[in-house]
Amino acid sequence: MSLAFLFPGQGSQAVGMGVELAEAFEPARRVFEEVDEALGQHLSRLMKEGPEADLTLTENAQPALMAVSLAVVRTLKIDFGVDVTAAAFAAGHSLGEYSALAAAEALSVADTARLLKLRGQAMQRAVPVGExxxxxxxxxxxxxxxxxxxxxxxxxxxxxxxxxxxxxxxxxxxxxxxxxxxxxxxxxxxxxxxxxxxxSAPFHCPLMQPAADEMAAALADAKIIAPRVPIVANVTARPVHDPEEIRRLLVEQVTGRVRWRESVQWLAEQGGVTRFAELGAGKVLTGMAKRIAPDAEGVALNGPADLESFAASL
Incomplete structure (x- = not known):
């Protein structure tokens, strides 16, 4: 069995996400604390209590979704002995690509949170609301x-x-x-x-160029190392290893097409992946994977029971 981990993008957020993980697992709580500290914001409280309108704001939804994904990653490793970097590949949908890179230890959790906060703010600034x-x-x-x-x-x-x-x-x-x-x-x-x-904005189109310029400046100063598991990039639908190429593709991703269908096809056909596990909030990518690669297994790891059954299945 060849395994790939998938990381969800914006739209999967919901008030209450990550609460069960935080209540059940110390490693998950620590991730939420790290993200709060990095942002100087009680993001975990917003995730737990809402209001939904504030959580849905791009600048909050992006780091929040990453936090839930990394809480799953950290809990799997510490409490269940399942190291995400032992997978064959990882991939993330839009902002989920940052989550994948953090899971693969190419970016620190704190830096990823700050980059995603800026990414959300920059995307919102790029085009006036309604245009x-x-x-x-x-x-x-x-x-x-x-x-x-x-x-x-x-x-x-x-x-x-x-x-x-x-x-x-x-x-x-x-x-x-x-x-x-x-x-x-x-x-x-x-x-x-x-x-x-x-x-709130027209993502992944040329109107996002001002946001891409902001992210280019931020990513130029970010510490990125080679990921411990190959990341299939949104822009190319192919694995990327080199830190400088990762930096460049993350900038291109702001205005470029998310080639998710091609990415999952590559994973199943060229990568030999037979099992997809979605880490974090929701089950959107699990459904997509089953439609794209119907012969592969798909599972979403959202809560404590999901993690326990997944770890037992390995």
Whole structure:
């Protein structure tokens, strides 16, 4: 059995996430304390108590999701003797790539928290609220080709691109609001369902270039070492090992497409992965993995019982 660990991205956050882990495991509590200390913020209290609107803010959701993922990583290692770096590969969806790098010990938890806080703030600053939009194109007819055709129609009015190639039947577009609205109309003509997303900014499109510039400056000063497990990067859908390439791809990722379908396909077909374990909040990536690689097993590790059964299965 070849195992890959997956780390969720924005959208998987929920008030109460990580609470059971913190109550059950000292290593999880310590991770939440480290993140609070690094940010100078009671993020763990916000995660526990809300309000949801504050947790959903990009600058809070990103480090919070990372904290839950790393709480699982730390607990697996200390309390269950399962070292994430013994996996064949790791990958994370958008901000989850930072979680994967921290799990692989390429970045410290504290630095990752600070980088994600800045990343969220920079993304929010890049485009005034209301000027950008994102939409999910779904349905059996939806694939990258259809999404690109819809985005091309929208691009006649402004920036509009494919932002997330999640899996067959689920592709996200992003850009200027008028352009995305036009792309939604085109997608419906082509036979897809289109759902506008409740997001604060148009992520993973060229409008995010100011945020990419901010992250380039921050990442230039960040200490990044070679990961102890290969990370399959969003931008290339291929493993990355070199710290300088990791730095460059994290900057490109801000404006670039999340090639998640291709990443999971590579893991299953070229990487030989037969089991995917999603570490952190929610089960979104587990569902995607099962659709992309139906012959592989998928499991989400959210709470104490999940960790116990997973460790026992190894």
């Amino acid at each position: 950008g939009a994102m939409a999910s194109l779904i349905g059996p007819k939806t694939d990258v080709a259809l999404a690109e055709q819809a985005a091309a129609a929208g691009a006649e009015l402004g920036v509009c691109v494919v932002a997330n190639d999640n899996n067959q039947g689920n592709v996200v577009i992003s850009g200027a609001k008028a352009a995305v609205d036009r792309a939604i109309e085109k997608a419906k003509e082509l036979g897809a369902r289109a759902i506008p997303l409740n997001v």
